[in-house]
Amino acid sequence: MEDPTGAYPGRRGLISYVKLVIPFHFLPHARVDTYSKVLGYYNMDFSQIIANSLVRGAELSLLAIGLTMVFDILKFANFAHADYAVLGAFLVYSLNQVLGLSLFLAVILAAPATALIGICIDTAIFKPLRRKEAKVVTAMVCSLGIGIALRNILRLIWTSRTKTYAIPIQKPIEILGARLTFTQIGIVLTGFISMVIFHLLLHRTKFGKALRAISDNRVLASACAIDSEKVIKWMWFIACCYGVMGGTMIAMEHLLYPRLGFDILIPVFCAAILGGIGNPYGAMLGALTLALAENIVLALDFSYLISLGGLFEVGPIQISTGYKPAISFVILVAVLLFRPTGILGRK
Amino acid sequence: MRRLVDVVVTSILLGLLINVGAVGGAEEPVRIGLLCPITGTQAVMSEDMLTGAKMAVEETNAAGGVLGRPLELIVEDTETRPAPGMDAARKLIGVDRVEILTGGFSSGVSLPIAEYAQEQGVLYVLAVPTSPLFRDVGPCCMSITVVDSFKGKAVADFAVEDSGKKKFALIHMNNAFGQAIKQVTINRLKELGAEIVTEVDYELNKVDYKAELLRLFAKDPEAIVGTWYAKEGLVTAKQAYEMGLLNVDKVPWYVSEITSSYAEALDKIPEVLEGIKGLDPLEPGRLFSEKFKERMGREPITAFAAHYYDAVRMIAMAINFANSTDPAAVRDTLFEIDDWYRGMSYGGDKRFDEDGMQDHAQFRKVIIQNGKKVDY
Numbered sequence: 001m002e003d004p005t006g007a008y009p010g011r012r013g014l015i016s017y018v019k020l021v022i023p024f025h026f027l028p029h030a031r032v033d034t035y036s037k038v039l040g041y042y043n044m045d046f047s048q049i050i051a052n053s054l055v056r057g058a059e060l061s062l063l064a065i066g067l068t069m070v071f072d073i074l075k076f077a078n079f080a081h082a083d084y085a086v087l088g089a090f091l092v093y094s095l096n097q098v099l100g101l102s103l104f105l106a107v108i109l110a111a112p113a114t115a116l117i118g119i120c121i122d123t124a125i126f127k128p129l130r131r132k133e134a135k136v137v138t139a140m141v142c143s144l145g146i147g148i149a150l151r152n153i154l155r156l157i158w159t160s161r162t163k164t165y166a167i168p169i170q171k172p173i174e175i176l177g178a179r180l181t182f183t184q185i186g187i188v189l190t191g192f193i194s195m196v197i198f199h200l201l202l203h204r205t206k207f208g209k210a211l212r213a214i215s216d217n218r219v220l221a222s223a224c225a226i227d228s229e230k231v232i233k234w235m236w237f238i239a240c241c242y243g244v245m246g247g248t249m250i251a252m253e254h255l256l257y258p259r260l261g262f263d264i265l266i267p268v269f270c271a272a273i274l275g276g277i278g279n280p281y282g283a284m285l286g287a288l289t290l291a292l293a294e295n296i297v298l299a300l301d302f303s304y305l306i307s308l309g310g311l312f313e314v315g316p317i318q319i320s321t322g323y324k325p326a327i328s329f330v331i332l333v334a335v336l337l338f339r340p341t342g343i344l345g346r347k
Numbered sequence: 348m349r350r351l352v353d354v355v356v357t358s359i360l361l362g363l364l365i366n367v368g369a370v371g372g373a374e375e376p377v378r379i380g381l382l383c384p385i386t387g388t389q390a391v392m393s394e395d396m397l398t399g400a401k402m403a404v405e406e407t408n409a410a411g412g413v414l415g416r417p418l419e420l421i422v423e424d425t426e427t428r429p430a431p432g433m434d435a436a437r438k439l440i441g442v443d444r445v446e447i448l449t450g451g452f453s454s455g456v457s458l459p460i461a462e463y464a465q466e467q468g469v470l471y472v473l474a475v476p477t478s479p480l481f482r483d484v485g486p487c488c489m490s491i492t493v494v495d496s497f498k499g500k501a502v503a504d505f506a507v508e509d510s511g512k513k514k515f516a517l518i519h520m521n522n523a524f525g526q527a528i529k530q531v532t533i534n535r536l537k538e539l540g541a542e543i544v545t546e547v548d549y550e551l552n553k554v555d556y557k558a559e560l561l562r563l564f565a566k567d568p569e570a571i572v573g574t575w576y577a578k579e580g581l582v583t584a585k586q587a588y589e590m591g592l593l594n595v596d597k598v599p600w601y602v603s604e605i606t607s608s609y610a611e612a613l614d615k616i617p618e619v620l621e622g623i624k625g626l627d628p629l630e631p632g633r634l635f636s637e638k639f640k641e642r643m644g645r646e647p648i649t650a651f652a653a654h655y656y657d658a659v660r661m662i663a664m665a666i667n668f669a670n671s672t673d674p675a676a677v678r679d680t681l682f683e684i685d686d687w688y689r690g691m692s693y694g695g696d697k698r699f700d701e702d703g704m705q706d707h708a709q710f711r712k713v714i715i716q717n718g719k720k721v722d723y
Binding site: 045048049052056155160161162164169170171172174179180181184250253254255257259260263264294295298299318320321322324325 | 386390391561565577582585586589590591616618619
């Protein structure tokens, strides 16, 4: 694919073409050049950035949904959520590697098993706290402790050595200029289908109605004969199942090790808060926004802006990749400044 | 009944006294602290390194121990992270009261520990960390491994000489080790007339390095020079391959240290690494390798097992020759025995320079072929 200006040949991808070439195809040369430079056109591979962001967004959103559901219903941030997901991913590993089950079947079995553990933890720890009307911070600190305990139990059972599923390494295929493996395509599709199912669950089932009622007003919902404890159990079930899917997808794409939950906790929280904590659609949007922002900001070349539109000569100016973890937080703070409840958060 | 109770209580008390007497009379071992990344990003190599250290202790004790007493290691896990590493060092120095520390892995983890040991007057003999910054810590810090100033220069020389390319992109971890080796590599590449088109720093313990890889290849480099730890090496190599970026025939990759970068990847995705070249510590001495294999039923996956062995053996010898565990006396004696001690790591030459660092460098050039490291 040739650069429209002719100055920077060899850029790839149909999406690059759609975004950069078509809208400015009929504009004067200088305008196209400016547009390209401001967006750091030299260095961006748009198709790949969007593909990478979709994969990352799909993984994070499955985890963020569970986190945001628990917050919406129980009003505390569950710091152990990512560790539940990793526990499920380890169960998948054992079923896949030790018993030789297919990954699909392993997830089908591991997800409810993890959900049962999640429900047991709720019954043993969070339910008594709810009964005693303990402060939110108490539940949060308890979840922090559960997370640490789970991480160490994982280390005890499966050791600290990194694990991978029995998936052969795959060569990428090119789709619209982006290079993706079949696993990554599967992750994006699974993420999308899971979101649709979640939407249907929330809006087309009795459980969804009950969940929304409890989220709006738990006392009123109880007065309407909704068994809130039963709904909470189902909520844990769904949150854990989605978490296991997210955790397994991250482990498939990357690696599996006991500390994985801790390493992904911050991006998952950022995604949930960015989208508007308590709102499942916000969690999806937050995850995708975060993934896109991380990838695009790192690819931007600020030299054109810094040189005030090319008034003087400066070399390429890009944010060091060493600051990547900070990008999520800067974006989070910037969004919260304008929308303190997050992108889709309720006022 | 009361008499029976009296007899039982008296027996218990007597038993306790006898036990206390027995403990007090036993030979108190000489304890040294060993810091090892048992968990964390480099955990895969810890079994080898611990085995190396234990072999040294067993050999020392079989030969009469130190100061006529048995040598004992107190092992603490650094988790390959600075904060747990510092906790481990504080425990060894403050609670276990050791006067000598050894082991260590990452410079980023070991540097604050070395500074703390210096403050406390405890000798820290580094077995693996390689940052040149250790030179400035003080007299309590010594190293039996080669510092990065040699390694960074060597990988730059290798990359330019072997590839004949002029446009390089660099990727290093964002910690003391990565940044130190990067700077030396940049300086040397520039001296050799090469152009650095991109410098990428990455954070440890992340699960996604695709943005970093896109940046690495954004300006069409002709060759890549970098270094990783085992976990990050595995993730990066896998993701680069899946993004179609790992094609060494077109853009060759040169790695400052193949073993620590690809210990996990060589085990899990060897086919992806085909053709990657780099440097590695010299193989451990034959005697060490044979004993290791006899004990573990396999070859060591890392040459660092021999580093831990050498560090413990040298410390034990120095304590015996100094006739003391005093850190200053042991340090002075290490300078005296380094001429004739023939080590099992890095070709066996363990001579220190005036800063207590190794004053020479020997590496082997390796290439990954058919899923294995072979001499290049």
